Amino acid sequence: MLIRTHVGVSLDGFMATPAGLPTWDLMPTFGAGSHGYAELMEQCGAVIVGRTSFDQGFEDWLKGWPWPGKPVYVLTSRPLPETAAEMGVVASQGGPVGIVAQVRASGLEKDVQLLGGPSTVRAFLEAGALDRLGMVVLPVLLGTGIPLFATEPTAFSQEAWTASLAAPAATNPRSRLVLEHQQAFPDGAIHLVYRPESRRDR
Amino acid sequence: MLIRTHVGVSLDGFMATPAGLPTWDLMPTFGAGSHGYAELMEQCGAVIVGRTSFDQGFEDWLKGWPWPGKPVYVLTSRPLPETAAEMGVVASQGGPVGIVAQVRASGLEKDVQLLGGPSTVRAFLEAGALDRLGMVVLPVLLGTGIPLFATEPTAFSQEAWTASLAAPAATNPRSRLVLEHQQAFPDGAIHLVYRPESRRDR
Numbered sequence: 001m002l003i004r005t006h007v008g009v010s011l012d013g014f015m016a017t018p019a020g021l022p023t024w025d026l027m028p029t030f031g032a033g034s035h036g037y038a039e040l041m042e043q044c045g046a047v048i049v050g051r052t053s054f055d056q057g058f059e060d061w062l063k064g065w066p067w068p069g070k071p072v073y074v075l076t077s078r079p080l081p082e083t084a085a086e087m088g089v090v091a092s093q094g095g096p097v098g099i100v101a102q103v104r105a106s107g108l109e110k111d112v113q114l115l116g117g118p119s120t121v122r123a124f125l126e127a128g129a130l131d132r133l134g135m136v137v138l139p140v141l142l143g144t145g146i147p148l149f150a151t152e153p154t155a156f157s158q159e160a161w162t163a164s165l166a167a168p169a170a171t172n173p174r175s176r177l178v179l180e181h182q183q184a185f186p187d188g189a190i191h192l193v194y195r196p197e198s199r200r201d202r
Numbered sequence: 203m204l205i206r207t208h209v210g211v212s213l214d215g216f217m218a219t220p221a222g223l224p225t226w227d228l229m230p231t232f233g234a235g236s237h238g239y240a241e242l243m244e245q246c247g248a249v250i251v252g253r254t255s256f257d258q259g260f261e262d263w264l265k266g267w268p269w270p271g272k273p274v275y276v277l278t279s280r281p282l283p284e285t286a287a288e289m290g291v292v293a294s295q296g297g298p299v300g301i302v303a304q305v306r307a308s309g310l311e312k313d314v315q316l317l318g319g320p321s322t323v324r325a326f327l328e329a330g331a332l333d334r335l336g337m338v339v340l341p342v343l344l345g346t347g348i349p350l351f352a353t354e355p356t357a358f359s360q361e362a363w364t365a366s367l368a369a370p371a372a373t374n375p376r377s378r379l380v381l382e383h384q385q386a387f388p389d390g391a392i393h394l395v396y397r398p399e400s401r402r403d404r
Contacts, residue, residue, distance in 0.1 A: 026375050144355075145354075151214070152347075153347075154348050156258070156348055188396075190394065194213070
């Protein structure tokens, strides 16, 4: 049982426009099941949804439930609407590690789709609870929007560079990743699936 | 004659650490000519260097000139050190469009490597003077550093999302790109070469 994301990002790193429209939706070639999504749905037997994504999508999902027969867990500290409970949606307060334990305890054999925005993806990454970081790099530049990764940008400074040459410090990346799968699509989108190096498959 | 970049970025979009160390240098597998650099050197008969990169690298390059026999142009409004002129380095004040015209007027048949940091790459992109955006996505997350692309991050807001549903506006990406080449390396780095859709080859 592996926890997998499948997020679409622009080449400059945005998951969505400033208004929250997924970058996917800017691609005329994007459709139901495209860009590896159908394969992901095949692999996964349950879904974990971040609360922001749940609130953004729920009304729309009610028009045609995207995960019939699959348990849906929502990571949240607030109660869900009553209609959600009627659809069998489970609210989980345990955070990334707790929710993964909860899904595992259910005896699920297939993988789990993690559906969420930047804070959900990052929370799972940081908790060591994400097994596969799957993303589709879309061939567009947005320039502005909601980025997948938090950025703490610095500008180049000759002084900082000179100082670092005089006193070299260990520079390790925050984390290393292992590329497990890559596939280019005819529209120029690229599907990349990474395993955080710290993860071992269970 | 095509203007080409070949930049290494972390999966979270950083070209360098906060001190200015190129992300390449965090890869134990990175070496002279690796990750498509030798092929780029073959393709290119001249080099355009941004002033910040020039100032960062020049002293080091003097120990073993990286571009013997190839003209080197520096995009700058300030005079170069005297030793640079002795090495045949040309200072050009014309901005991206002017420097490209200058190189073209020299009758060069091969392509041109554009070596620079974020502001140089972006200036060429925005001026429509970059023919190929070549980048190698390295399988590391830095979390902080010098990003390739300017980011104007927004957080998701349910209000902005609801407002956008009520009054949908045209949402076009800043630019679309055509993926021309992709190659995965054994270390999990991926070489991607894009052509801005607005560019026609000459």
